[in-house]
Amino acid sequence: MQHTDADLRRYYAARAREYERIYAKPERQADLRQLETLLPHTLAGRNILELACGTGYWTQFLAQTAKNIVALDANPETLQLAAEKRLPAERVRLRAADIYALPDDLGVFDGAFAGFWWSHVPVLDQVRFLESLHRRLLPGARAVFLDNLYVEGSSTPIAHQDEAGNTYQRRRLDDGSEHLVLKNFPTEAGLRAATAAFGRNMQFFRLEFYWVFVYEHAVAT
Numbered sequence: 001m002q003h004t005d006a007d008l009r010r011y012y013a014a015r016a017r018e019y020e021r022i023y024a025k026p027e028r029q030a031d032l033r034q035l036e037t038l039l040p041h042t043l044a045g046r047n048i049l050e051l052a053c054g055t056g057y058w059t060q061f062l063a064q065t066a067k068n069i070v071a072l073d074a075n076p077e078t079l080q081l082a083a084e085k086r087l088p089a090e091r092v093r094l095r096a097a098d099i100y101a102l103p104d105d106l107g108v109f110d111g112a113f114a115g116f117w118w119s120h121v122p123v124l125d126q127v128r129f130l131e132s133l134h135r136r137l138l139p140g141a142r143a144v145f146l147d148n149l150y151v152e153g154s155s156t157p158i159a160h161q162d163e164a165g166n167t168y169q170r171r172r173l174d175d176g177s178e179h180l181v182l183k184n185f186p187t188e189a190g191l192r193a194a195t196a197a198f199g200r201n202m203q204f205f206r207l208e209f210y211w212v213f214v215y216e217h218a219v220a221t
Contacts, residue, residue, distance in 0.1 A: 018173060018174055019054060019055050019057075019078070019081075020055055020057055023057065025154065027154055027209070028154070028208075028209045028210075030208070031207040031208055031209045031210050034207060035061075035146065035207070035210065035212070036061050038205070038212065039058065039061055039062060039113070039144065039146065039212075040061050040062055040064045040065040040066070041065065042142070042144055042212075042214060043062060043065070043066060043111045043113060043142060043144060044065035044066070045065065045066070045067055046066060046067055046109070046110050046111030046141075046142065047066075047067050047068045047069075047109045047110055047111060048062060048066050048067075048068070048069045048070070048109060048111040048112065048113055049069075049070055049072070049102075049106065049109040049111070049112045049113075049133075049136055049137075050062065050069055050070065050071040050072060050112075050113045050114070050115075051072055051099050051112065051113070051114040051117055051133065052072070052073055052074075052099060052114060052115070052116070052117040052120075053071035053072060053073050053078075053079075053082060053094070053115075054073055054075075054078045054081075054082070054115075054116075055078050055081040055082050055085075056071065056081065056082030056083075056085045056087060056094070057115075058113065058115045058146070059071045059082060059085070059087060059092060060085055060086075060087060062113060063087055063088055063091060063092050066091065066111070067091070068091050068092075068093075069091060069092045069093070070093050070095060070106060070107075070109070071092060071093070071094050071095070072094075072095055072096070072097040072099065072102075073094075073096065073097075074096060074097070074098060074099065075096075076096060079094050079095075079096060082094055099117070099129065099132065099133075100125065100128055100129055100132050101132060102132045102133065102135065102136050106136055107136070108136055108137065108138050109136055109137055109138065109141060110137070110138045110140070110141045110142070111141060111142050111143075111144075112133060112136075112137060112141060112142070112143040112144065113143075113144045113145075113146070114133075114143075114144075114145050114146070115145075115146045115147070116146065116147050116148065117145070117147075118145045118147050118184075118186065118191075118213075119147045119148060119182075119183050119184045119185065119186075120181075120182055120183065120184075121184070122164065122166055122182060123164045123165050123166055123184070124164055126194050127194075130194070130195065130197075130198050134198050134217055137217040138217070139217060139218075139219045140216055140217060141216065141217040142214065142215075142216055142217075143199065143214070143215055143216070143217060144212065144213070144214050145191070145212070145213045145214075146210060146211070146212050146213075147186075147210065147211060148183075148185065148209065148210060148211075149185065149206070149207075149208075149209055149210060149211055150185040151208070151209055154209060156169040156170070156171060156183075157169065157170075158183075159180065160180065165184075166182055166184055167182075167183060167184055167185065168180050168181060168182055168183065169181050169183045188204040188206075188211075188213075191204065191213050192204075195213075195215055198215075198217065198218065199215030199216060199217060199218055200215065200216050200218040201215060201216045202214070202215040203215070
């Protein structure tokens with residue numbers, strides 16, 4: 001089985017109107033309240049490039065303290081939902097873009113945020129993604145990744161693992177369609193190893209249902 005970025009885009013386009021239900025799970029509310037405070041504090045006062053912003057759920061919290069945000073997604077369906085939120089237009093700009101080939105005209109940033117994106121990056125594409133991101137970051141820029149921990153009974157079970165080590169979940173949408181979706185659950189050691197050539201001053205925060213990984217962009221010498 002070969003997973004493609006196009007498969008993922010089609011899935012999230014179909015799921016757009018259902019997406020934010022995931023944040024209603026009762027057992028995750030304590031973690032979410034922590035994240036709603038932690039993330040804006042970690043990136044306060046920065047010009048942020050947000051990757052895979054989806055419906056803008058996390059954009060609304062980052063915008064409370066950010067200097068400016070350029071929030072990117074590949075899907076017009078999710079960007080439309082983000083546009084319907086009351087985001088401060090003078091500081092938040094929504095844009096469609098390919099995260100694996102971020103355009104030069106975006107400029108450069110001293111902050112980056114990717115919520116629930118790293119888990120959808122195939123293992124063999126991690127370097128390609130990080131290279132694309134770091135071309136848009138200033139020296140010392142702070143990058144923050146947020147994603148899921150696998151928690152039995154709360155997370156969707158793993159249905160398949162491929163030869164590269166990617167894991168997949170089988171998900172059903174309201175329209176009855178079923179999708180096999182790439183969803184990786186990295187270890188702290190794996191995150192540190194993957195970003196070692198790009199970052200310094202790494203920090204890993206483990207909550208009950210989520211992890212947060214923070215590091216600073218290090219310029220190669």
